[in-house]
Amino acid sequence: MPPTFQDLLARARRLPRPGRRAILGIAGSPGAGKSTLAESLVRELNGPGEPWVAHVPMDGFHLADAELDRLGRRDRKGAPDTFDAAGYAALLERLRAERYDDVVYAPGFERVLEQPLAGAVPVPPSARLVVTEGNYLLLESGPWARVRSCLDEVWFCGLEEPERVRRLVARHERFGKSPEDAAAWALGPDQRNADLVAATRHLADLVVPAQAVPDARGSAPSAPG
Numbered sequence: 282m283p284p285t286f287q288d289l290l291a292r293a294r295r296l297p298r299p300g301r302r303a304i305l306g307i308a309g310s311p312g313a314g315k316s317t318l319a320e321s322l323v324r325e326l327n328g329p330g331e332p333w334v335a336h337v338p339m340d341g342f343h344l345a346d347a348e349l350d351r352l353g354r355r356d357r358k359g360a361p362d363t364f365d366a367a368g369y370a371a372l373l374e375r376l377r378a379e380r381y382d383d384v385v386y387a388p389g390f391e392r393v394l395e396q397p398l399a400g401a402v403p404v405p406p407s408a409r410l411v412v413t414e415g416n417y418l419l420l421e422s423g424p425w426a427r428v429r430s431c432l433d434e435v436w437f438c439g440l441e442e443p444e445r446v447r448r449l450v451a452r453h454e455r456f457g458k459s460p461e462d463a464a465a466w467a468l469g470p471d472q473r474n475a476d477l478v479a480a481t482r483h484l485a486d487l488v489v490p491a492q493a494v495p496d497a498r499g500s501a502p503s504a505p506g
């Protein structure tokens with residue numbers, strides 16, 4: 282039986298151990314639904330009480346455009362070497378080590394500016410579970426391998442290709458690209474990154490079927506069957 286959203290909630294609840302913060306990773310290709318799944322999990326797990334689950338996207342570790350220009354990598358923004366992977370690994374290591382410290386701040390990613398933003402994501406001391414999500418959590422090269430070793434489990438968003446590309450194009454358009462530019466970016470640079478990510482799917486602890494992910498408006502997923 283493929284897991285339902287309720288199964289995912291139960292599995293996530295079991296990850297923290299007494300005195301030790303757990304980190305759950307969600308990987309998947311661009312547009313596969315990582316952020317939507319992470320947001321739904323965090324919202325449902327936290328409920329109305331004091332938050333014990335925090336959401337830390339890998340997106341905050343995008344290099345700034347000025348640095349990508351200096352490196353000559355602006356035209357492939359989104360590729361593995363356009364992120365501060367070592368910085369991301371260091372933050373995850375710190376999150377594991379500092380359970381009872383003050384708030385730990387992670388950077389966010391501002392989608393309109395398309396730039397990282399320092400200090401945007403607070404992780405309170407009460408957070409016993411951190412949900413982190415991004416394309417490259419399962420890459421085995423360079424500092425990405427350090428990222429994987431910080432994660433208790435990694436789940437992979439297994440959305441089928443045609444639907445993934447359709448959603449990705451629609452999202453690019455919503456954030457201001459023309460239909461032609463949106464399709465060109467989704468089928469060009471995004472697709473190269475998607476292929477890299479797809480090759481890491483077998484390393485995941487769990488593949489999450491699209492039916493288990495509530496839709497972007499946050500409504501509960503329909504019952505299976």
Ligand SMILES: Nc1ncnc2c1ncn2[C@@H]1O[C@H](COP(=O)(O)OP(=O)(O)OP(=O)(O)O)[C@@H](O)[C@H]1O
Binds near residue numbers: 309313448494
């Ligand atoms: N069940 C759904 N039905 C329709 N659209 C959805 C559904 N879930 C998510 N989407 C939409 O698909 C798009 C991609 O989802 P999301 O942003 O969660 O993916 P992602 O894996 O985080 O992408 P990226 O790698 O670019 O950050 C979004 O525009 C989102 O609103």
Ligand SMILES: [Mg+2]
Binds near residue numbers: 315316317
């Ligand atoms: Mg996302």
